[in-house]
């Protein structure tokens with residue numbers, strides 16, 4: 001119907017990356033697409049840490065690995081198995097030339113309608129997810145691949161430390177990988193989206 005709708009239809013999560021570096025202006029364009037997302041009260045409850053240097057990636061990946069390693073060691077797995085599983089779990093993160101960590105503020109706006117005290121957090125999560133969603137589409141429009149990972153949710157302290165973010169003020173929400181898709185790689189088939197399963201017209 002139009003180019004935008006075609007892009008929405010063809011976007012997929014990309015988990016295999018080429019080693020080719022991404023042009024700086026393309027990384028910026030993807031980030032800007034996120035920053036322009038709508039947000040509750042236009043509060044823009046987000047901060048993104050962009051990690052692309054070898055040292056920065058190493059710091060982040062060893063932070064993300066820490067809780068996983070501790071669990072495996074506590075379960076008494078042999079060191080070789082621990083190493084092997086860590087390597088496999090981080091393969092995608094290592095291959096992606098750029099990693100984007102999405103953070104949300106711990107302190108949220110006061111809202112007199114928020115009687116249960118949790119609704120502002122819902123609005124923050126909705127706003128942040130929208131920003132990330134816009135990045136996913138922008139990346140696709142530029143021929144880049146991206147995927148959303150929940151990993152930093154499980155190690156907030158380590159994710160903050162690796163990105164120089166104060167954990168008293170920020171909490172990580174997700175990790176986005178960004179890179180050119182590996183040549184010849186194609187995401188696994190997605191089960192068909194049948195509108196009638198998800199829509200009700202009244």
Ligand SMILES: Cc1cc2nc3c(=O)[nH]c(=O)nc-3n(C[C@H](O)[C@H](O)[C@H](O)COP(=O)(O)O)c2cc1C
Nearest residue numbers: 011012013014015129147148149150151174187190
């Ligand atoms: C909130 C959220 C969390 C996700 N977490 C992960 C994750 O931890 N690991 C992963 O491989 N993909 C993750 N994904 C990507 C989904 O698996 C993917 O979007 C879904 O399978 C549909 O595939 P598609 O994006 O190619 O349409 C996540 C996506 C969202 C929106």
